[in-house]
Amino acid sequence: MKFVAKKPREGINVSDVHPLVEAGTLVVGLTLIFVFIALLLIFLIEIALYFVSDETEAELFADWLPEDLVAVSPADDRLYETQLLLDRLSSHWIDTPYTFRLEIDDSEVANAMALPGGLVVVTEGLLDKVESENELAFVLGHELGHFRNRDHIRALGRGIVLSLFFAVVTGNDVAGLGIKATDVTLRGFSRKQESAADEFGLSLVHAEYGHVNEAWRLFERWDSEQDSSPGIVTYLSTHPQAGNRVEDLKLLADREGWQVQGDVRALQW
Amino acid sequence: MEDFLQTLEIFFNFGLPLLILMVAYFVGSTIEKRHFKNICEREDDLHGFPVVSFDTMPEDWNVSSCNMVTGSIVISLDYFKRVIAGLRGLIGGRIKTYEPLLERARREALLRMTESAREQGYDAVFNVRLETSRLANARRDGKGTAGVEMLAFGTAVKFASRFG
Structure with a gap:
């Protein structure tokens, strides 16, 4: 060879x-x-x-709290007063399937969220920013609007989908995945959803006070504060820019013939 | 200030991994290119030196001495290859970024073995085998790979007289 x-x-x-x-x-x-x-x-x-009907959802999530909620003490005055305000507003929503619960989250970022089972979470940061009951009432009414349009359940589904997706991509354990409030809300709603919630919220405020004075003052203040804020954060957010929002709300009040003058109630704490 | 922090966060979350990925690609591919060039040159140099995989020596080989020779290399993957292979792992198929890596390892191991044989004055190597083993990562969970070892070994022989 x-x-x-x-x-x-x-x-x-x-x-x-x-x-x-x-x-x-x-x-x-x-x-x-x-x-x-x-x-x-x-x-x-x-x-x-x-x-999945509203009733089923309300039942399923009746005692549910998000994993990452840092609740303030149950003895907090603000908790009591805000819950009371929420109850007053929701009483104008006839035949709601939910019993609305309120929690205050110990976070400095001003935010409010609608979570499954009629749970409304507002942050300390938001309570620090509001200056009258009417301002707070509109924020709560807006969240009630999300419940009415079932945005919160959509967001929950999307949040779970996205969490699963990230878990797969990053190779994390899927089994240990809990539902966090941030999963549900940080993804944001579309502009259309926000406007619809605004409309319902404002109608509740009107039903409660008989006028819509100061309902959007919070956003007007935000506007003047953030005039010079650079693009990227706003760009990534799907929240409507406060400016357009105020314009839309004014137009809505005008169209419906709602009073824009009236007595403003001070915060009760 | 808040916006600055936001930008910083975005940079650390997305920019930094991307930067590392790019650096890993450029450094990794440069090293790979140079290694292949080096391998080709040394293979040309050894051209004609018999390295065969028979497990029994051909009868017409008249051998005066023999010894085992080995050559091994430990090689690791770069971040770029790892990421691309990770993506490939989601859908399956040929992990094309690993192919040149293992090709380099095989050829380098064979070269080292052959060079060792020639250095010791042998004329040929038969019964050549390749073995590979995975080096575990230092990570505690035991996942991941630090690299692979490629080991080539065979029996080197010295001819008493030229064959063929």
């Missing part, structure tokens, strides 16, 4: 694909797949909404 030295050609064991092409293909392809799956799931959630 004769040994003949031969050199095989290069690249037999290596795919002839540039690593950057491979990277690009994977990133674009997977993004498309995930977007498709996410849209599909969101669509399925919409379908599921027809089958």
Whole structure:
């Protein structure tokens, strides 16, 4: 037997694909797949909404609290007064399936959220910012609007979908996944949803006080504070910019013929 | 101030990994290119040195001495390859970024073995085998890979007289 030295050609064991092409293909392809799956799931959630009634949801989440809630002491005056205000406002929503509960979260970021089972969470930061009961009433009314349009359940579904998605991508444990309030609310609502909630909220405020004076003053103050805020944060947020919001609210009050003058109640604490 | 912190957070969350990814790609691909060039040169140098995988020596080989020779290399993947392979792991298929890595490891191990044989004055190596083992990561959960070892070994022989 004769040994003949031969050199095989290069690249037999290596795919002839540039690593950057491979990277690009994977990133674009997977993004498309995930977007498709996410849209599909969101669509399925919409379908599921027809089958899960308000009553079922209220029952399921009757005692539920989000994992990451840092509640203030139950003896807090503000908790009592705000719950009272919430009850007064929701009394104008005839045949609501929910018994609304209120919690105050110990967070400095001004925010309010509508969570499953009729749970309204407002942050300390928000309570520090409001200057009259009427301002607070509109914020609460807005959240009640989210319940009426069932945005909170949509957001819950989307939040779960997104959490699962991130868990898969980052390789975290899916089993240990709890529902956090941030999952549900930070993803934001669409502008349309926000406007619809605004409309309902303002109608509740009008029903309660007989006028809508100071309902949107909180946003006007925000506007003047944030005039010079640079783009990126606002850009990422789906919340309507306060400016347009105030305009829309004024138009709405005008259209409905709601009084814009009236007595303003001071905060009760 | 708050906006600055926000920007900083976005940078640390997205910008930094992306930057590391880019650096890893450029450094990694430069090293890979140079390694392949080096491998090719040394292979040309060893061209004609018999390295075969028979497990029994051909009968017409008249051998005066023999010994085992080994060559091994430990090689690790860069962050870029790891990330792309991770994405590939979601859908399956050829992990194209790992192929050149393991190709380098195999050829380098064989080269080291052959160079060792030649250095010791042997004329050929037979019964050549390749073994590979995974080096565990230092991470406590035991997940991940620090790198792989590629080991080439065979029996080097010295001919009493030229064969063939």
